[in-house]
Amino acid sequence: MIIIPKKDYDVSQLDNLVSWLKDRGLEVHISRGENLTVIGLIGDTSKIDIDLIRSLDVVEEVKRIQEPFKNANRKFHPQDTVVDVCGAKIGGGNFQFIAGPCSVESEQQIVGVAKAVKAAGAGLLRGGAFKPRTSPYAFQGLRGEGIRLLLEAKRETGLPIVTEIMDISQLPLFEEVDVLQVGARNMQNFELLKELGKTKKPVLLKRGMSSTLQELVMSAEYIMAGGNENVILCERGIRTFETSTRNTLDLCAIPVLKSMTHLPVVIDPSHATGYAKYVKPMSLAAAAAGADGLIIEVHNDPQHALCDGQQSITPEAFASLAENVNKILPFAAK
Numbered sequence: 001m002i003i004i005p006k007k008d009y010d011v012s013q014l015d016n017l018v019s020w021l022k023d024r025g026l027e028v029h030i031s032r033g034e035n036l037t038v039i040g041l042i043g044d045t046s047k048i049d050i051d052l053i054r055s056l057d058v059v060e061e062v063k064r065i066q067e068p069f070k071n072a073n074r075k076f077h078p079q080d081t082v083v084d085v086c087g088a089k090i091g092g093g094n095f096q097f098i099a100g101p102c103s104v105e106s107e108q109q110i111v112g113v114a115k116a117v118k119a120a121g122a123g124l125l126r127g128g129a130f131k132p133r134t135s136p137y138a139f140q141g142l143r144g145e146g147i148r149l150l151l152e153a154k155r156e157t158g159l160p161i162v163t164e165i166m167d168i169s170q171l172p173l174f175e176e177v178d179v180l181q182v183g184a185r186n187m188q189n190f191e192l193l194k195e196l197g198k199t200k201k202p203v204l205l206k207r208g209m210s211s212t213l214q215e216l217v218m219s220a221e222y223i224m225a226g227g228n229e230n231v232i233l234c235e236r237g238i239r240t241f242e243t244s245t246r247n248t249l250d251l252c253a254i255p256v257l258k259s260m261t262h263l264p265v266v267i268d269p270s271h272a273t274g275y276a277k278y279v280k281p282m283s284l285a286a287a288a289a290g291a292d293g294l295i296i297e298v299h300n301d302p303q304h305a306l307c308d309g310q311q312s313i314t315p316e317a318f319a320s321l322a323e324n325v326n327k328i329l330p331f332a333a334k
Contacts, residue, residue, distance in 0.1 A: 003061075006060045080093070097117070099125070115157055139306040184207060202232060232265075235268070236271045
């Protein structure tokens with residue numbers, strides 16, 4: 001349920017209403033925008049008399065929310081959420097490039113790529129330390145050593161780092177990581193999501209390869225229900241019957257998610273397409289459709305990459321991509 005107070009509401013009357021609602025066991029979230037204040041109620045509202053609430057002088061309108069997600073619902077929070085990562089803002093008109101290799105391989109590699117993508121305009125550095133792979137024989141990442149190397153790249157460049165966490169037991173290793181990434185395979189690892197809800201670190205939540213958009217938002221709700229509202233949604237391609245690309249990039253996810261939720265939406269064209277040659281055109285399309293950012297795999301030597309080299313672009317290609325995306329942003333969908 002949401003309650004919309006009148007524009008010229010009496011503060012004391014509103015405070016009394018909020019106290020009354022809390023006394024009935026409801027969790028109350030207040031979102032104040034420039035022209036509108038929205039009070040969101042979470043809990044059992046079935047016993048709340050809507051007509052009684054509507055009759056109050058301070059109230060303009062009362063609406064029941066049918067969607068199962070509350071904290072992430074745009075009806076609860078009309079204003080766009082802006083996630084601030086060490087000064088790099090994502091959402092609410094703030095666009096960010098998140099770039100770096102699929103896997104951290106060495107200090108020379110990660111520091112070199114970090115310097116190159118920063119020079120081209122990236123605001124955050126991505127890199128995998130723990131790698132969930134389909135084959136148990138494939139490279140699984142450098143694990144703790146990979147995080148140490150990411151932190152070294154951060155010290156060298158100042159770029160905040162984004163890397164994937166796979167299990168609750170790994171949390172102590174991520175204390176200095178700036179953004180915790182939840183991969184597609186873990187989107188519905190609810191115990192992990194609950195633990196991430198207890199932190200205040202931003203979480204980049206990737207859509208599962210066969211998940212609906214509502215399921216993605218419900219996973220975000222798990223994190224937000226724990227008290228962490230710093231969630232970034234990521235569309236990274238879904239599994240369809242098409243075999244020409246690794247996955248199918250669902251560009252419709254951008255406007256649909258933005259109508260459903262107030263959370264930032266970023267696009268991963270690298271995993272979505274699976275081929276370096278398609279990364280630039282889909283990045284341009286995502287930017288035009290109104291995405292809040294791009295997360296792109298960049299490698300200094302893709303042919304010899306230990307993971308996903310075929311979908312990684314070179315630093316030079318990234319610089320060209322970023323330049324072209326920046327030209328489109330002023331005309332992007334709002």
